[in-house]
Amino acid sequence: MSLTPRVLEIRQKVLSRNDELARALRARLRGHGVFTLNLVSSPGTGKTRLLEVLLRRLVERGIRVHALVGDLATDNDAQRLARSGAPVRQILTQGRCHLEAEMIAQHLEGWDLEACDLLVIENVGNLVCPSSYDLGEDARIALLSVTEGEDKPLKYPAIFNSADVAVITKVDLAEACEADLGALHANLQAIRPGITVFETSARTGTGLDALLDWITARQSERGASLQGAAPR
Amino acid sequence: MHELSIAQSLVALAQQHLPADVSRVHAVTVRVGALAGVVGEALHFCYDLATEGTPLAGSSLRIEDVPLVIHCDGCGQDHQLAMPPVFRCPVCDVPCGDVRQGRELDLASIEYDTDEDAPP
Numbered sequence A: 001m002s003l004t005p006r007v008l009e010i011r012q013k014v015l016s017r018n019d020e021l022a023r024a025l026r027a028r029l030r031g032h033g034v035f036t037l038n039l040v041s042s043p044g045t046g047k048t049r050l051l052e053v054l055l056r057r058l059v060e061r062g063i064r065v066h067a068l069v070g071d072l073a074t075d076n077d078a079q080r081l082a083r084s085g086a087p088v089r090q091i092l093t094q095g096r097c098h099l100e101a102e103m104i105a106q107h108l109e110g111w112d113l114e115a116c117d118l119l120v121i122e123n124v125g126n127l128v129c130p131s132s133y134d135l136g137e138d139a140r141i142a143l144l145s146v147t148e149g150e151d152k153p154l155k156y157p158a159i160f161n162s163a164d165v166a167v168i169t170k171v172d173l174a175e176a177c178e179a180d181l182g183a184l185h186a187n188l189q190a191i192r193p194g195i196t197v198f199e200t201s202a203r204t205g206t207g208l209d210a211l212l213d214w215i216t217a218r219q220s221e222r223g224a225s226l227q228g229a230a231p232r
Numbered sequence B: 001m002h003e004l005s006i007a008q009s010l011v012a013l014a015q016q017h018l019p020a021d022v023s024r025v026h027a028v029t030v031r032v033g034a035l036a037g038v039v040g041e042a043l044h045f046c047y048d049l050a051t052e053g054t055p056l057a058g059s060s061l062r063i064e065d066v067p068l069v070i071h072c073d074g075c076g077q078d079h080q081l082a083m084p085p086v087f088r089c090p091v092c093d094v095p096c097g098d099v100r101q102g103r104e105l106d107l108a109s110i111e112y113d114t115d116e117d118a119p120p
Ligand SMILES: [Zn+2]
Pocket: B072, B073, B074, B075, B076, B077, B089, B090, B091, B092, B093
């Protein structure tokens, strides 16, 4: 009989199951030539408003975009986004504050991914929880509005450090709320050196072309690399 | 609060690894990086909820904090950063985003007794 407990060393990622599902999902989406974005933000950044405009403009550009919208309860956002003409599905998280790879896989069922160029996932409005969960995306875009304060990136380093792109929203309000955009840019670079940043306003249209060009360019690279690798 | 989801994943993972002859689990140790986006206090609270009705019920959760470490190519050194971090090399004073440590969210170990450990 031993007096000290036995110790079993494991050293495995707690979210390894989500990571595996996300890896499989990423491979599947890429296999169909789909470029995938994961949009994260706090509530109130104007994410749905921006996405509504982006989806409409992407459809006008001839991009076959699909959207998955994560929400705690209602389906107002999905209805609003469906007006863009893009196929939109709601993911009800039943109180969960983030999306997981399994939810994405389930909600893609029945969609013809061959008829999809771009998948946009709108995560649940929350800057803490989604940072841990890989959804199989190609790029993570963190949104923050000028009304939220310049120190937002410093308060949420995990999510901003994991983002590939930051989109500053509501820049038309910058003057009115005395936002220090220089400090905001400096804080973003402090948390994620080299991060690509866009200043936008869904209301005035400022900066939307630059953001759309970035998305379109990345998406067409995906399509081109696929054709080069395995002609269909 | 995603700590409940994380606690549930942790308990599921720990149960997969439990040897068949376990009589009692004492503690589960996790390594949590400074950049993992997990609040230790919330994870403790959720752990008790998530272990209810499982072989891990009554065990304690130990959290090992893992500091954030970046690597700078300029000086070739690793540097530990305080939170909230500024991703610059403190020696070379240039931007540096090469994270070498601090994103961990790992099940490290399980402490347990087996039936044969029990007093006769
Ligand atoms: Zn250096």
